[in-house]
Amino acid sequence: MPDVGEGLTEAEILKWYVQPGDTVTDGQVVCEVETAKAAVELPCPFDGVVHELRFPEGTTVDVGEVIISVNVGGDEPAAAETPAAAPAPAAAPEPEAEPEPQGRQPVLVGYGVAASSTKRRPRKQATATAAAPAALAAVQGELNGRAPAPVAPVPQARPLAKPPVRKLAKDLGVDLATVVPTGPDGIVTREDVHKAAAPAQAPAAVPAQPRPQAPAAAPQQQPAPAAAPVAEPVAAGVRETRVPIKGVRKATAQAMVGSAFTAPHVTEFVTVDVTRTMRLVEELKTDRDMAGLRVNPLLLVARALLVAIRRHPEINASWDEAAQEIVVKHYVNLGIAAATPRGLIVPNIKDAHAKTLPELATALGELVATAREGRTTPAAMQGGTVTITNVGVFGVDTGTPILNPGESAILAVGAIKLQPWVHKGKVKPRHVTTLALSFDHRLVDGELGSKVLADVAAVLEQPKRLITWA
Numbered sequence: 195m196p197d198v199g200e201g202l203t204e205a206e207i208l209k210w211y212v213q214p215g216d217t218v219t220d221g222q223v224v225c226e227v228e229t230a231k232a233a234v235e236l237p238c239p240f241d242g243v244v245h246e247l248r249f250p251e252g253t254t255v256d257v258g259e260v261i262i263s264v265n266v267g268g269d270e271p272a273a274a275e276t277p278a279a280a281p282a283p284a285a286a287p288e289p290e291a292e293p294e295p296q297g298r299q300p301v302l303v304g305y306g307v308a309a310s311s312t313k314r315r316p317r318k319q320a321t322a323t324a325a326a327p328a329a330l331a332a333v334q335g336e337l338n339g340r341a342p343a344p345v346a347p348v349p350q351a352r353p354l355a356k357p358p359v360r361k362l363a364k365d366l367g368v369d370l371a372t373v374v375p376t377g378p379d380g381i382v383t384r385e386d387v388h389k390a391a392a393p394a395q396a397p398a399a400v401p402a403q404p405r406p407q408a409p410a411a412a413p414q415q416q417p418a419p420a421a422a423p424v425a426e427p428v429a430a431g432v433r434e435t436r437v438p439i440k441g442v443r444k445a446t447a448q449a450m451v452g453s454a455f456t457a458p459h460v461t462e463f464v465t466v467d468v469t470r471t472m473r474l475v476e477e478l479k480t481d482r483d484m485a486g487l488r489v490n491p492l493l494l495v496a497r498a499l500l501v502a503i504r505r506h507p508e509i510n511a512s513w514d515e516a517a518q519e520i521v522v523k524h525y526v527n528l529g530i531a532a533a534t535p536r537g538l539i540v541p542n543i544k545d546a547h548a549k550t551l552p553e554l555a556t557a558l559g560e561l562v563a564t565a566r567e568g569r570t571t572p573a574a575m576q577g578g579t580v581t582i583t584n585v586g587v588f589g590v591d592t593g594t595p596i597l598n599p600g601e602s603a604i605l606a607v608g609a610i611k612l613q614p615w616v617h618k619g620k621v622k623p624r625h626v627t628t629l630a631l632s633f634d635h636r637l638v639d640g641e642l643g644s645k646v647l648a649d650v651a652a653v654l655e656q657p658k659r660l661i662t663w664a
Contacts, residue, residue: 195227195255196236205229206254206441207261216244223360224262227255228441233536233568242266254440355382362567366391388563442537453599457513457634461594462643466651467615469625474657478551487555488562492530492584494660495607496554498653499582500526500547501663502646509646510579511602513636520637529581529598530558532565540598541570542578586610592628602638605650606630627654 195205205227212224223235224244242264249261353370355363359382363370370382373390377383428435439447471494478489503510503526511522528546532539541564543549543557564570581598586609595604608628615624631647653659 195257195259195261204254204256207249207251208233209251210247212238212244212247212262214244214246218242218244218264228536229572234571238262238264240264240266353382354380359384359387362569363387363390365567442534442539446538449599450596453597456599457597458636459594459597459632460635460638460640460643461630461632462640462647463592463628463630464647464651465626465628466655467617467624468610468627468654469617471654471657472610472625483552484555487552488559489555491610492582492607493551493555493558494657495584495605495650495654496528496530496546496558496582497551497660498650499580499605500528501653501660502649503580504547505649505663506642506646508642509603509633509638511637512579512600513602513634523579525579527577527579529578529601529604530561531581531583531595531598531604532562532570534565534568534570536568539565539570539575540578540581541565541574542581544577580604582607586627592630594630595632597632597634601634603631603633603643603646605647606632629654 206229208226208228210225212218212222218224218238218241220239220241221237224238226233226235228234245263245265247262248259249255255261353373354375354377355370360370362384363373363382366387368387368390370387373382373386375382376386468491471491475489475491475494478484507524508522510526511520514521525545526547527542527544529540529542532541541561543554543561546554546557549557561570561574564574578598578601580601581595581604583593583595583604584607585593585595586607589609592608593606595606597604606629608630610625610627612623613626614621615626616622617624629647629651631643631650633643633646649663653663
């Protein structure tokens with residue numbers, strides 16, 4: 195198990211994509227693991243044949259443990275995930291196994307490797323030139339001898355793409371060979387795959403936004419049914435089921451307990467008429483600059499919070515207990531709480547304060563899509579400064595959210611509903627929602643928290659303040 199970083203020391207093996215006897219190539223995804231932060235895929239740093247899978251699916255493995263061994267060149271098996279375990283065979287293979295990790299350290303997908311460019315360069319030369327036809331023929335012959343005939347052509351014309359992109363293409367039913375790459379050096383990107391799959395996904399996107407009061411329900415509601423299968427296998431007469439606490443659930447529990455009993459929470463509420471915001475949402479959907487982007491109330495709530503933070507920057511801070519200092523952040527990494535099949539995660543939009551409305555919409559759409567696919571990386575969940583949780587997608591009026599550790603404020607957005615409201619002296623049906631702001635009372639006084647919440651409400655009530663307060 196490679197060093198996953200981010201202070202994590204273990205991971206659970208969710209799924210093996212290979213079995214003993216399978217031929218693997220350098221960079222091929224061999225398994226999926228779940229850390230306390232997210233599910234990630236692990237690539238194999240060797241060419242060879244799988245010799246042994248050391249742990250079954252569902253096992254939690256400490257960092258540094260050998261999880262798979264690969265026969266390299268038909269000789270002694272190599273520990274594919276832990277370079278330190280290479281000396282385990284007889285003394286003779288040791289000198290051969292040593293140089294391999296020095297040139298390439300196996301890491302998690304998406305973290306990059308120092309020698310990644312050297313991995314791609316030979317592949318380009320092999321397909322673009324005939325510099326070594328004899329070597330290519332030998333390798334091809336070896337693969338043909340160990341795998342069924344249809345496998346043989348794959349390495350010969352394999353499109354360039356990172357393992358997560360290959361998995362995404364597989365999940366969406368997209369043949370990478372038919373995708374036009376737009377990345378550097380002809381690499382197929384995640385956007386290329388989504389573009390290729392757009393015709394197939396278009397019908398599914400239509401029913402995702404039927405409710406005007408909570409258009410954000412589509413991204414959140416997609417993973418919600420994941421809770422249902424838990425109850426299905428319960429046999430008649432079984433009164434209790436014990437579920438191991440691990441992975442994202444374990445990390446969430448530790449973070450929430452630590453936050454709730456470390457930071458003194460205060461929550462304030464405000465009910466606001468957001469009819470004008472809902473009208474603006476509909477106008478933006480037809481705006482040329484927003485074409486192809488997901489426009490919903492959550493987008494304008496995020497913009498309203500960013501405006502409030504700009505007017506009251508002291509809210510965007512953290513408490514440093516060790517140094518006895520309040521750290522005021524001059525940037526905003528805006529966290530968006532997302533319910534996924536594996537539990538609650540809070541990825542954040544880096545430097546959200548510096549983004550235009552179309553850029554913010556793009557970042558928000560990518561964040562939600564990645565979370566829905568279960569491909570959020572640990573790095574995407576680090577460094578948040580403030581968070582929004584949209585409980586309204588579940589039909590809930592509001593809540594008292596717990597702070598994400600290291601942050602000073604979290605805004606809960608309730609369901610947007612038509613309610614009787616006094617408007618210009620008359621009772622009329624208006625779109626109304628309730629906002630709740632929880633903040634760390636060690637560094638945020640009631641006055642500051644109230645001003646921030648009032649500003650968010652004022653912007654949503656009169657969206658023109660997005661311009662006048664900019």
